[in-house]
Amino acid sequence: MFKDLFATMNDVLDGILTDYPDADEEKTVELAEQLQMLKSMSDNCLEEWLRFEERLADCRSKLVPAPELVSSTDAEGEKPPASEHFTRGQGYYKLYMFPEAVNEFDKLVKEHPDFVLGRVYLAMGYLRLGELAEAYRHFQLLVPLTKSTKLKAISYNAMGCIQVHNQNMDQAYDFFKMADMTDSSFMEPSLWSKEFWPYRRT
Incomplete structure (x- = not known):
């Protein structure tokens, strides 16, 4: 699902890069709106991913003493603070x-x-x-x-x-x-x- 979404977003971005050099004023405005739409979609994806990551970390900490949340380089085995x-x-x-x-x-x-x-x-x-x-x-x-x-x-x-x-x-x-x-x-x-x-x- 995510692969298809980002493939489509990349296709649209490629189209913008191709069309922009020869675009007239009206087309330039249209391409700018498409670019802004891609930026908004990207920001929303990131925001949702961070929100999900927070919930996932909280779930792991409650269900299992989560070694995944601690870097393998941290030999002291610290548990991350509730932050x-x-x-x-x-x-x-x-x-x-x-x-x-x-x-x-x-x-x-x-x-x-x-x-x-x-x-x-x-x-x-x-x-x-x-x-x-x-x-x-x-x-x-x-x-x-x-x-x-x-x-x-x-x-x-x-x-x-x-x-x-x-x-x-x-x-x-x-x-x-x-x-x-x-x-x-x-x-x-x-x-x-x-x-x-x-x-x-x-």
């Missing part, structure tokens, strides 16, 4: 809508500053947006907050990548080494070996 910001933030993140996801997780972390998984999403959201200073700050806060060696290693690795971006190679090397020492399954030793790094990565 709509978490559900909405996850939904936006999965849709690659990172500004909206960051907005939700920022509110969540302010309400629950010790909720590890919320801060993971917030840090990764900032990273995906290219806001490296904010991402770095939250990864720094995450390291002492979590007991999970995997999350610590992910945080060290992310901070190392940010230091590479900032051309601070010695600091990047130190973070990559800490990531490997924290969780030896997370990174190849050659990634941080000074004999090869940063020229050899395999």
